Amino acid sequence: MTIRQNRKLNTAGFSLVEVLVTIAILGMITVPVTSSLLVAHRLSVHSDELLQDRLAVSSTVEALMSTGITDEYAADHQAHDNNPDGVVVQKESDEAAYKVTVTKGKVMVATYIRPSTALVNVSEGGPADET
Numbered sequence: 001m002t003i004r005q006n007r008k009l010n011t012a013g014f015s016l017v018e019v020l021v022t023i024a025i026l027g028m029i030t031v032p033v034t035s036s037l038l039v040a041h042r043l044s045v046h047s048d049e050l051l052q053d054r055l056a057v058s059s060t061v062e063a064l065m066s067t068g069i070t071d072e073y074a075a076d077h078q079a080h081d082n083n084p085d086g087v088v089v090q091k092e093s094d095e096a097a098y099k100v101t102v103t104k105g106k107v108m109v110a111t112y113i114r115p116s117t118a119l120v121n122v123s124e125g126g127p128a129d130e131t
Contacts, residue, residue: 053105060087060102064113069098071115 014022064087074089086103097112 050106053107056104057102057107057109060085060104061100061109061111061113064100064102069100069113069115074098074115 069089074091077087077089088101088103090099090101092099097114099110100113101108101110
């Protein structure tokens with residue numbers, strides 16, 4: 001066998017340089033893709049937490065609006081420190097409603113809700129029956 005024939009037989013496969021270049025190129029591609037996937041996951045988790053907080057606030061406000069607020073409930077929820085459910089009720093002197101602030105996680109909603117004495121059943125012929 002001559003030297004030329006021997007060189008042709010040893011050229012099958014990839015050289016070490018070709019393998020290292022391929023690994024470097026794959027590494028340059030996978031690093032940005034992986035980091036963008038991690039950022040997308042973090043944003044998704046944050047969005048889910050905000051959504052759960054918004055749903056909790058909405059549910060609390062709707063429950064308070066449907067039942068109204070009694071003076072006892074308002075007295076129990078006046079300070080920020082003694083209300084584990086995140087509801088703060090303030091009676092403003094010039095308003096016919098309570099100012100209610102509901103806080104869950106990172107979401108806070110402030111609204112006005114009528115006292116339960118102002119909620120009159122339509123069958124009783126109260127203020128809601130103006131037809």
